[in-house]
Amino acid sequence: MPLFIALPYMLIEALAFWAVAKWLGVGTALFLLILCFFLGLFLAAFEMRGIARKLALGQEDPGKAAGDIGLTAAGAMGVAMPGFVTSVLGLLLIIPPTRAVVRKSLAKKLRAKVEDLGVRSFEATNAYRQRASYGSFDPRVVDAKEDDPKLDEDSLKRWTDNVKPEDFGTSGER
Known part of the structure; x- marks a missing residue:
């Protein structure tokens, strides 16, 4: 992980742990971190199995399923990383309603980037230039x-x- 990402990540997670430990106690904060880890990974595995089952039965669009599996995997990675902030963000990616919002937002941005790439590629060729x-x-x-x-x-x-x-x-x- 690059240093310009690692330092803010560690600082934010340390401050979040300090706030939770001050609010609930150190033992409870550690217990919650471990609980979020196992609960998040279990929930991610459950969601991935559900997505795969719907896909196998033909009830799910393959593009949507690919996006859901990718976001669920990213959520599982967030839950697996130590810290409250990444665990909460990971859980938000695993839960279906918030995952759908994120997927639609990312799909819009990706579609716009792909269309922009197509336009720039077309303009870079000689095919669009009209010749009289x-x-x-x-x-x-x-x-x-x-x-x-x-x-x-x-x-x-x-x-x-x-x-x-x-x-x-x-x-x-x-």
Whole structure:
């Protein structure tokens, strides 16, 4: 764990333990930490089995189940880490109602990031750039390339000599 994360984590957990120990006593605070650890891991295992059972029966969307299992595993890790703050946060990730709120929030953020990545990738390619090609005025030149238009004075003169109103699609009507 990097030092800039470890130091605040240890400070917050130490202050939380000190507050609980001062409020309830050191023995009770230690008992509560151990109880949160075992209760949290038991609850996480129970929730994961329930998610897997619903998934096996086809009652659960696979994407939702993957998110629930991931958040439950993260909650189990939080419960397993020593301290009251991480235990409470871990329990919140394990309990279904709060897990659903977190999953939906994370899904929105992830969807926005994926869409943004797709847009940036599309813009980085040449596929979205429009190229204007007006072709050739010479009817004999069908496959004029954009980089090599065959427009010269003679072909323009031939085209203007033979121009008719029908060439513009209105047949002379206004």
